[in-house]
Amino acid sequence: MSRIHQDNPIVEPKFPIGRHPSETMFRRILTTGRTLRVCVVGAGVAGLRAADVLNQHGARVTLMEARSRVGGRVGQAELGGHLVDTGANWLHGEAEGNPILDLARQTKSELHSWGERQAVFDDSGKPVPEDDVSETAENFWGIVSDAFQYSNEFSDSIPPERSLMDFVVERANQKYNHQPVTERDRKRRLLLQEAEAWGAFVGGPIQRQSLKFFWLEECIEGENPFLAGTYKKILDAIAKPALSLAELNLDTEVTKVTTKPEDESVEIQTANGERQLFDEVLVTLPLGCLKIQKDMFTPALPKRFASAVDSIGYGCLDKVIVNFPRAFWNRSPPSSSTLNGDAHLTSPNFRTQAAPVHTPSKSTFTRGEEQFPGFTHWMHPKYADKTNPAQWNQQGINLAALPSSTAHASLIFYIFGDCSRHIAELVKDKTRAEAKPALADFFQPYFARLPGYSESDKDCQPRDILATAWAGDQYAGFGSYSNFQVGLTEADRDIEVMRHGLPERRMWFAGEHTSPFVALGTVTGAYWAGEDAAKRIAGTYGLQKSTSMNGELTN
Numbered sequence: 001m002s003r004i005h006q007d008n009p010i011v012e013p014k015f016p017i018g019r020h021p022s023e024t025m026f027r028r029i030l031t032t033g034r035t036l037r038v039c040v041v042g043a044g045v046a047g048l049r050a051a052d053v054l055n056q057h058g059a060r061v062t063l064m065e066a067r068s069r070v071g072g073r074v075g076q077a078e079l080g081g082h083l084v085d086t087g088a089n090w091l092h093g094e095a096e097g098n099p100i101l102d103l104a105r106q107t108k109s110e111l112h113s114w115g116e117r118q119a120v121f122d123d124s125g126k127p128v129p130e131d132d133v134s135e136t137a138e139n140f141w142g143i144v145s146d147a148f149q150y151s152n153e154f155s156d157s158i159p160p161e162r163s164l165m166d167f168v169v170e171r172a173n174q175k176y177n178h179q180p181v182t183e184r185d186r187k188r189r190l191l192l193q194e195a196e197a198w199g200a201f202v203g204g205p206i207q208r209q210s211l212k213f214f215w216l217e218e219c220i221e222g223e224n225p226f227l228a229g230t231y232k233k234i235l236d237a238i239a240k241p242a243l244s245l246a247e248l249n250l251d252t253e254v255t256k257v258t259t260k261p262e263d264e265s266v267e268i269q270t271a272n273g274e275r276q277l278f279d280e281v282l283v284t285l286p287l288g289c290l291k292i293q294k295d296m297f298t299p300a301l302p303k304r305f306a307s308a309v310d311s312i313g314y315g316c317l318d319k320v321i322v323n324f325p326r327a328f329w330n331r332s333p334p335s336s337s338t339l340n341g342d343a344h345l346t347s348p349n350f351r352t353q354a355a356p357v358h359t360p361s362k363s364t365f366t367r368g369e370e371q372f373p374g375f376t377h378w379m380h381p382k383y384a385d386k387t388n389p390a391q392w393n394q395q396g397i398n399l400a401a402l403p404s405s406t407a408h409a410s411l412i413f414y415i416f417g418d419c420s421r422h423i424a425e426l427v428k429d430k431t432r433a434e435a436k437p438a439l440a441d442f443f444q445p446y447f448a449r450l451p452g453y454s455e456s457d458k459d460c461q462p463r464d465i466l467a468t469a470w471a472g473d474q475y476a477g478f479g480s481y482s483n484f485q486v487g488l489t490e491a492d493r494d495i496e497v498m499r500h501g502l503p504e505r506r507m508w509f510a511g512e513h514t515s516p517f518v519a520l521g522t523v524t525g526a527y528w529a530g531e532d533a534a535k536r537i538a539g540t541y542g543l544q545k546s547t548s549m550n551g552e553l554t555n
Contacts, residue, residue, distance in 0.1 A: 007516045009097070009528060035060045036541055039268050039276070040246075041254045042284035044072020045235075045523055046510040049530035050282055051242035056545050057538035061246035062278070064270065066253040066475045070243070071235050073286065073476055074523060079466050080323035082408040084399075085230045086468045089319075092522040093220020100524045103234045104227075112228035112402055114374030121449050123193070123380040123391070132190060140194045143171045151214035163486050164209035168195045193379040196393045199416040202483040202521075203315020213484040213491040220518050226397075228406040231523070238527070257281055258298040259505040266506045280506045280537050284530060287513040288314040288477015297507070305502065308494035312513060313485035315521075316420040316471040316478070320413040322443060323466075326459040327400035327409040329372045329450035372451065374401045384445035392419035394446050413443055424472030432466060439465045481521040482513040492517065501533070503540065508533045 036059040040047045043065035051061045069075065073087040091100055091111065104111060118137075120128040128136075147167050151158065172191050176184040198206040202217065209217075227234075256269035265277045285293070290309045294301055301309070378394040385391075397412040415423055426442070427435040440462045447453065453460050470476045484491050499514040501507060510533035515525025538544075 007518075009516055036280070036543065037278045038062070038537060039064060039266070039278040039281045040284060041257070041268070041281065042072060042286075042511075043067075043070040043239075043242075043248065043250075044284060044286075044511070045074055045238060045526040046512070046530035046533075047072070047282070047284040048238050048242040049527045050284065050510055050534040051246040052238075053531050053534035054538065055242065055245040057534075057543040058546050059538065059543070061242075062276070063242070063246050063248045064252045064254050064268070065248070065250050068251050070239050070248070070250075072284075073470070073480065074231050074235050076230050076232050077466055079321055080408055080410060080464050082323075082406075082410070083230050083232060084321055084410070084466065085227060086319070086466070087470075088231055088523045089227050091225050091227060092519065092524055093222045094225055095220050095222035098220055098222070098524055099527050100234065103237050107233035107237050109227060109231075109233045110229035110403060110406055111225035112406075113223065113225055114397070114401065117373035118375040118377065119373045120194075120377045121379065121381075121446075122190070123382045125378075125381065125383045125445075125449050127449075128190070128379075132187070136187070136190050136194050139172075139175055139191055140168075143168055143195075144198075146171065147211065147214055148218055151211055152218075155212050155215060158212040160210070160212055160489050161486050162211045163207050164198065164211050164214055165195065165206045167211050168192065168206070190379075193393070194377070196379070197377055197395055199393070200317060200395050200414045203317035203416050203420075203480050204313065204483055204485065205417050208313075208485045210484045210486050210488050210491070213488050216484050216491060216495075216517055216520060218518065219522065220524065226402075228402045234523075254296070256296050256298065257283065257507065259507065264506075280508065280540075282508045282510060282533055282537065284510045286314075286475075286477040286479070286511060287312060287482050288479040289475070290509075291477065299505075302502070305497055308497040311488060311494045312491060312498075313483040313488075314477060314479040315416065315481055315483040317414065317416045317480040318420040318423060318470050319466075319468045320415060320423060320439060320443060321399075321410055321466045322413065322439075322447065322462050323408070323410040323464045324459060324461070325409065325463055327372075327398075328452040328454075328457065328459050329398070329411075329447075330400050330452075371401045372398055374398050376450075378446045378449065381445060387442045387445070388419075390418065392417075392422075394443075396446070411447060413446070420471040423467055424469040427467045427469055428472055432464065435467060436462065436465050439467060483521065495520070499529070499532075503536070508537060510534075 038054050038059045039062050040051050040054070041064050043063045047063060047065075048070060051063055054061045075086045076083050077086050091104060094101055118133065120133045122128050147164055150167065169192065172188050175191065176187045179187065195206055198209065202209060253271040254268055255271050258267040258269070260267055260277070263277065265279060266281045267275055267277055268281065269275050287309070291314060294306055294309065374397060376396040376398070380391045380393060381388060382391060392415070395414045397414070399410040399412060400407050423439070423442070426438050448455070470480050471478055495514065495517065498509055501509045510529040512521050512526040512529065515522070515529040519525030519528055
């Protein structure tokens, strides 16, 4: 079995996954019959799921959320009369036992596959021939599959500084040797440029992706469908039971968490100076927030726990969604490529954020070949030197190719790393209307390459543009989700340390960064992590799931 499945709840259900022998000892109860009081810091998916489970076990739950809404890094906004996801928009692992898949079915949330078609533009802005795209993609995903296997088998001996890109370059140099030198070099260059797209999966450049812990990027088996109807109904379903009994405090930023051994309690202090005491505190802040707010905890976090927080990477993946009056790119047959064959589908699954990898080969909905491909990649755009001198790759999704009930004339551009931070700075302190001209200038070199574009055609001019700008969001920790960068020496143990938390201090932690290995960085992972932490808290007090939910502590 792959390392990634050692704590996979689907393969071997064993909640709570973070159980420690010492947690079986019940807390001493000061007042018989008193209700357990728990503060959940953060009302994202992990916090909402934890509140629901604690409610079910009769605890009195207070949710404290710094934003004016629940959902955290799952949320929606209006664009061109349509609802779009500002955060998560993929379901990772269409396998039985995935709770988010179950919720998608229960809420009748529409899922979509883009199929295998994609368009690629080279560094001069010209469409890459179909045969080249197919060959390059097959070779790259074959290398990725080999890298997963290599990392899984030899992780203990791989030097911490070795990156996934090092592995790709090594394997690329073994490709195309039968070709003439000029053709060989051209194809290798194309392959390495294709590899740059990996950044949209982990929120950082492939040169920083750890090969030693690449196995931690593997995800739940099964397809990765796109939420065509957004995550809204799923989020509402997660939030409803949590909020039915919990006390929700929005616009409430927690600034200090103090363990008080003498009172057998934890004190929470908020930005407005208010203080409250709780029996237990569950912190579901994003990893990025923990990194920059370690001093909020008193006493200071133990050295090993702080080291784990510092060690695990935190990626920046953002979206810029450009809405047009009409989908001009769908007026003509695609001028670029169709990815043929299923060679890469035999590779391990991983958390898809942008590219159509491990989406079903046959879509549940077909708009016909007259539609432009669902996925587009603009490689090293030398032609955009005025706005993108660093030649950051651009990747896009064609929302006009969604099912007709959810389709609209919009393109999602996925950006990561330095590009993500650049765009966040570009829109900082600006309204959408104020930011629109600068964003239109930045992305015009890319949508101008699409078929049907004419600068004089008003249908080709953006009507509205939304930049998610997580890289500039303090409540998201200036990023998106955890990743694994070069230099790590014990990333798996770091995750386990954060997952275990500090129960001896009455402090627990949950989020996508503490999930089972197979779901790190995903909505499913956040859901599982919140559920696990809540069950451990309830178990510490010997509380059982109760229909009466009176929450009385028992001796």
